Amino acid sequence: MAKTVEGLYYSESHEWVKVEGNVAIVGITDFAQHAMGDLSYVDMPEVDDEIEAGEEFGAVESVKAASDLFSPVSGTVVEINEALEDAPELLNEDAFENWIIKVEMSDPSQLEALMDAAAYEAMCANE
Amino acid sequence: MKYYDKLIFDLSKEGRQGYSLPSRKWNAVLADLPAGLVRGEEPALPQVSELDAVRHYTNLSQMNFGVDSGFYPLGSCTMKYNPKINEEIAAHPGFAGVHPLQPDATVQGALWVYEQLAKSLSEITGMAEFTLNPFAGAHGELTGLMIIRQYHMARGDEKRTRIIVPDSAHGTNPASAAVCGLEIVQVKSKENGLVDVEDLKPLLDDTIAGIMMTNPNTLGLFEKDIKEIAALVHECGGLLYYDGANMNPLVGMVRPGDMGFDVLHLNLHKTFSTPHGGGGPGAGPVGVAAHLAPYLPVPKVVRGEDGLLHMVGADGEACGRVSGFMGNFGVLLRAFTYILMLGNENVKMVGPLAVLGANYIKESLKDCFELPIDSVCKHEFVFDGLKDKSTEVTTLDVAKRLLDYGFHAPTIYFPLLFHQAIMIEPTETESKETLDGFIEIMKHIAAEAIEDPESLKTAPHTTPVRRLDETTAARQPILKYKDII
Amino acid sequence: MAFAYFPHTEDDIKQMLDKIGVGSLRDLYSDVPEDVIYDKEYDLPSALSEEEVRRYFSNVASMNMQKICLCGLGAYDHYSPSVIPYITSRSEFLTAYTPYQPEVSQGTLRYIFEYQSMITELTGMDCTNASMYDGATAAAEAMMMAMASTKKKTRVLISEGLLPQVVEVVKTYAKYNGVQLTSVPCVDGQTSYGALVAELAAGDVAGVLVPGINKYGIIEDHTGFADAVHAQKGLFMIYSDPSSLAVIRTPGEWGADVVCGDSQSLGVPLCFGGPYVGFLACRKEHVRKLPGRIVGATKDVDGKRAYVLTLQAREQHIRREKATSNICSNQSLMALYVTVYLSLMGPKGLREVNQLSYGAAHYLHDSLLATGLFEEVSDKPFLKEFTLRALVPVEQLQKEMLDAGFFGAVEVEPGLVNFCATEKISEQDVCQLVGVLKNVNWQIK
Incomplete structure (x- = not known):
């Protein structure tokens, strides 16, 4: 059973969001890394890129699959997790400890559309 | 097939050559080119004799499986005989x-x-x-x-x-x-x-x-x-x-x-x-x-x-x-x-014989493999893995085991509509005996999946190399000789 | 009704139909609507025997004329060692498909890895794919790579000095793919640095493609090009003849990010234009945008060194419409031609090929000028092909050459004709041609 972490926001496309002030820290869930298998690459945007809620901002790849990453919020990318460039397996090791991007949110109210841990667990149980 | 581990670069020795060129002397020489347009270092290409090269590539060819080596039922690829x-x-x-x-x-x-x-x-x-x-x-x-x-x-x-x-x-x-x-x-x-x-x-x-x-x-x-x-x-x-x-x-x-x-x-x-x-x-x-x-x-x-x-x-x-x-x-x-070569006489038989072979395999194997859509097929058909799902043996395992028995694997995990897709296309150039041999081995593999699943999960056993670490290959790409040495 | 490629006896067919549970081959098409079944006779000739086929093609082949080749422009008549067809016709290579099952495809995977090692060595790049269709399509893929690497830009600049067929193919891809192409003119026989800088200043440039050796045969000087392109965050891309890269300054040395071209010059027969083999190589930071197959080294479960298709998640069968390219195959067998060729030639042989071609081409160049029938167009350095202005009617020149057994003097621009000489051309060939040309009764131009 994939784990979840309380206090985070979750999207239907299996991203999690941790909020620190006006910055959203975005990663993929344990469920998602498990479904992908051994990750071989994380395609990330560049700092200062503008991203829109619901639109793709990158992708994760395993040997024979690729899955797009969708941003749960709109805003400006302020940091990317450069450690993932050389070690995508960090996401397999701990998907919640290893974030992918940090976004300065332009509309924090978008968080309200996301799920809490319990709702997300219920969604995954149905997949 | 036997394993041979060399790259052509491993055979290289300064001073050997595998070519024969005319020995003409021309007045104009490359040294006349302006220095700014000239390559700095000589490219590190191999230096081998003709026999070195012939033997090396012959050895490589012997680690390969082609239509001429055996049955190659790769779905959607129509691996028919290539006339000489x-x-x-x-x-x-x-x-x-x-x-x-x-x-x-x-x-x-x-x-x-x-x-x-x-x-x-x-x-x-x-x-x-x-x-x-x-x-x-x-x-x-x-x-x-x-x-x-x-x-x-x-x-x-x-x-x-x-x-x-x-x-x-x-x-x-x-x-x-x-x-x-x-x-x-x-x-x-x-x-x-x-x-x-x-x-x-x-x-x-x-x-x-x-x-x-x-x-x-x-x-x-x-x-x-x-x-x-x-x-x-x-x-x-x-x-x-x-x-x-x-x-x-x-x-x-x-x-x-x-x-x-x-x-x-x-x-x-x-x-x-x-x-x-x-x-x-x-x-x-x-x-x-x-x-x-x-x-x-x-x-x-x-x-x-x-x-x-x-x-x-x-x-x-x-x-x-x-x-x-x-x-x-x-x-x-x-x-x-x-x-x-086909001519008007034989062109009409290409399709029907291809379809005959595919349906023959399908009907012969549908008791052992899951046939999600049971109707007449054309040149190929798709199984959704083994019928008995209790063994945890996957389509990949079946494909790898086929290699041990001297067959090329079918196309696997395509189309995406089924999770354990095995797509089989025999073509019109394969004899009934070849198809029967394949059917027998597929049934044998289905039995092995129940009796000895480990032999499938660790297959292939008899090929020059066995299952590869593809994840490391993708995470830390080594794409040329210089990345190895 | 027996036929060499169909093994079925009538009894086999009957037994197989019985197993399927249908009465006839026709019944296997019961799912096809009647009105689309083709039950007429095909208007095709009757089957020929092998002996008849041989005779047929020997007649057809005699309708082609073989000439001494003095033409370059993207297809070169270089020497091809006898080992190449011998190795490439081994059926284990010839009749295999893409190495999807690496355990039984180590032969193909190994030579592609060697090919990648050789192409990167020649170009000075970090990585290359397992080959492309031809040089022109490789150039089009390079253009799309530039677009994919620099997401928000819309323009690519291409030099007018590129081979005409390369320009045309790039234009076709650009038209449908939605890339804005701008040509950079040639001044004094080479891509103009000034014009390049001006176009870069207009902004929005994803990449720039220039020839290493251009359509006039001139070895281009790209001093300052890479810096200018990089200052605008574009990709600097060079279209190269890989045979020449053994001796002339490499794209890597010029600071290029991407290199493309056609490896036909590395042991592949002329064969009326194909199959050839394109190549596309790049620096490692762009490998994710590199289209096509790539082979990587790894180990098997027993720790043996082994090779496998890698970085596949970039490709069309996984990314579908999000892939950089639609390319599925590579020209694997043609990459084997190149690999065997480069193995045999080595650095010394390839240098010798270039020296012999250089010597012959310069001798031809000077001998043609000495006839008084031509005029020099440029004094810039060239390797094995060059352009002269014909002072006699081009059509007559071409005809007189053909009659004398030579093919060449293809028009690059009105009045400007191309000549090329490889290591196959001897002093005697040149003297013979010049002797003929001197004695022609030329029409007034």
Whole structure:
């Protein structure tokens, strides 16, 4: 059973969001890394890129699959997790400890559309 | 097969050579070139004797499995026998030594082959005209889509920029459409694996450039509603594209032109017996209905008033040029040789015998393997893994185990509609005994999955190398000799 | 009804139909609507025997004329060692498909890895794919790579000095793919640095493609090009003849990010234009945008060194419409031609090929000028092909050459004709041609 972490926001496309002030820290869930298998690459945007809620901002790849990453919020990318460039397996090791991007949110109210841990667990149980 | 571990670089020794060149002395020497235009260091290429090279590549070849080695039931790839006369003809110095820019009058033989092959393909497919310039199936698809776009643009119908692709399509279809600047609209398949006409109808409007279809589709099933689909798409002003990847079962029985298709590509390396060459070269001729002929790419081969065949360049209407010269001519020669060998007598048997083999395997194995759609198939069919799902043995394990028994594996994990897809295509050139041998081994593997699943999960055991660490290969790519040393 | 490629006896067919539970082959098409079944006769000739096929093609081949080749422009008549057709016709290589099952495809995977090692060595790049269709389509893929690498830009600049067929193919792809192409003119026989800088200043440039050796045969000087392109965050891309890269300054040395071209010059027969083999190589930071197959080294479960298709998640069969390219195959067998060729030639052989071609071409160049029938167009350095202005009618020149057994003098621009000489051309060939040309009764131009 994939784990979840309380206090985070979750999207239907299996991203999690941790909020620190006006910055959203975005990663993929344990469920998602498990479904992908051994990750071989994380395609990330560049700092200062503008991203829109619901639109793709990158992708994760395993040997024979690729899955797009969708941003749960709109805003400006302020940091990317450069450690993932050389070690995508960090996401397999701990998907919640290893974030992918940090976004300065332009509309924090978008968080309200996301799920809490319990709702997300219920969604995954149905997949 | 035995394991041989060397790279050609490992055999290299300064001072050895494998070539023989004339010893001419010219006044002009490379040292005359300005220093700023000269390479700094000599390239680190191997230095080996002729025998070193011959033995090395012979050893490498012995770690390879081809159609000539054994049964190769790779679904959607039509791994039929590659006749040897094809190779002999293609190597004829009268063809191999011709420069592509020679004047038309000096290449009438080559242009004759081009014209006659195009005519034969028209006859077999029911299309009015062909270009033989595209280099491969995917390249043919792209060319075909350019023709479709050009047709709409020439009519001032600029807004047709969306193309319908079924969810069962080969991945190349959407990729080619994207390269051609088209937006992809997906149409669903029904439970029986066929395009859902009801799902299609609401998608058809004046922004639709056309639909791409593979018939039979990637499940090996004939799209029986094709005439209705053709009528609907034409009615909305769109065109029908036929992906010829699965043309083999129709050869001699059904012509795409008669089903209402406007544009198609063929894979000469599948349907017309030219060798796959480890991934190429192939050829992807594109055929069109008469009203699209002006939009075929240049150069076109046209018979002139002087009675000679000519290569004609830019003409204003064409979709453009898609190849440096006249396509993979050596491959075209092989395909034309095959058609001459087949002749009118045998062409009618290609499809039926291919279909016979596929249905025979399907019926013989459906008790051991899950057959999600149980109906008559065409040249191939898809199992969804082993029937007994309790063993945790996967399709990958079955495929790897087949290698131990001297068969190439079928296509696996495609189409994506089934999680454990095993796609089997035998072709018309395989004997009943070969198919029986394969059936027996597949049944044996199904039994092993229950009695000794470990032997499958750790397969293959007898190949030169065993399962590879593909994850590390992707995470830390080593892509050349210098990355190893 | 027996036929060499169909193994079925009538009894086999009957037994197989019985197992399927249908009465006839026709019944296997019960799912096909009657009105699309083709029950007419095909208008195809009757089957020929092998002997008849041989005779047929020997007649057809005799309709082609073989000449001494003095033409370059993207297809070169270089020496091809006898080992190459011998190795490439081994059926284990010839009749295999893409190496999807690496355990039984180590032969193909190994030579592709060697090919990648050799191409990167020649070009000075970090990585290359397992080959492309031809040089022109490789150039089009390079253009799309530039677009994919620099997401928001819309323009690519291409030099007018590129071979005409390359320009045309790139234009075709650009037209449908939605790329804005701008040509950069040649001044004094080479891509103009000034014009390049001006176009870069207009902004929005994803990449720039220039020839290493241009359509005039001139070895281009790209001093300052890379810096200018990089200052605008574009990709600097060079179209090269890989044979020449053994001796002339490499794209890596010029600071290029991407290199493309046609490897036909490395042991592949002329064969009326194909099959050839394109190449596309790049620096490692762009490998994710590199289309096509790539082979990587790894180990198997027993720790043995082994090779496998890698970085596949970039490709069309996984990314579908999001892939950089629709390319599925590579020209694997043609890559084997190149690999065997480079193995045999090595650095010394390839240098010798270039020296012999250089010597012959310069001798031809000077001998043609000495006839007084031509005029020099440029004094810039060239390797094996060059352009002269014909002072006699080009059509007559071409005809007189053909009659004398030579093919050459293809027009690059009105009045400007191309000549090329490889290691196959001897002093005697040149003297013979010049002797003929001197004695022609030329029409007034």
